[in-house]
Amino acid sequence: MDSMYDHRYERPLAMVVDACTECGKDIYEGEEYYTFGTDSVCEDCINDYVRQAKKEGI
Numbered sequence: 001m002d003s004m005y006d007h008r009y010e011r012p013l014a015m016v017v018d019a020c021t022e023c024g025k026d027i028y029e030g031e032e033y034y035t036f037g038t039d040s041v042c043e044d045c046i047n048d049y050v051r052q053a054k055k056e057g058i
Contacts, residue, residue, distance in 0.1 A: 020045055 014028040022045035027033045034041045034049075041049045 022049055 016026045017029050018027045018033065018040040020027060020042040021039040022041055025042055027040060027042055032043050034046055
């Protein structure tokens with residue numbers, strides 16, 4: 001007999017490991033990101049971060 005309810009197991013939610021210092025987006029476990037000192041930068045923001053660092057001479 002078929003049930004009208006879905007009895008699948010739920011996947012565990014991904015854990016937040018950090019937040020991007022550029023855009024403020026959460027960085028989740030398994031995503032690639034870069035750490036520079038105390039700054040964590042997501043993949044979407046890395047090009048802007050590097051461009052800004054070059055301008056500032058860091």
